[in-house]
Amino acid sequence: xxxxxxxxxxxxxxxxxxxxxxxxxxxxxxxxxxxxxxxxxxxxxxxxxxxxxxxxxxxxxxxxxxxxxxxxxxxxxxxxx
Numbered sequence: 001x002x003x004x005x006x007x008x009x010x011x012x013x014x015x016x017x018x019x020x021x022x023x024x025x026x027x028x029x030x031x032x033x034x035x036x037x038x039x040x041x042x043x044x045x046x047x048x049x050x051x052x053x054x055x056x057x058x059x060x061x062x063x064x065x066x067x068x069x070x071x072x073x074x075x076x077x078x079x080x081x
Contacts, residue, residue: 020037024037026056036051036052037050048080048081049080
């Protein structure tokens with residue numbers, strides 16, 4: 001979802017407040033007004049390191065929440081360390 005060059009996300013430009021790498025994921029946390037970039041910990045796919053908030057064109061107006069409500073995405077419980 002996040003390119004290592006930090007330039008494109010689903011056809012839109014984004015600004016990040018960390019240094020995303022291939023394998024990082026973009027999430028919208030319940031209760032947060034911003035998307036976040038998370039990095040999976042090496043040996044545990046339920047625990048993530050928070051890389052930082054992201055400003056992503058195309059999902060800042062609730063588009064991902066609408067897609068979630070429509071059943072296109074599912075929620076997942078994880079731990080952010």
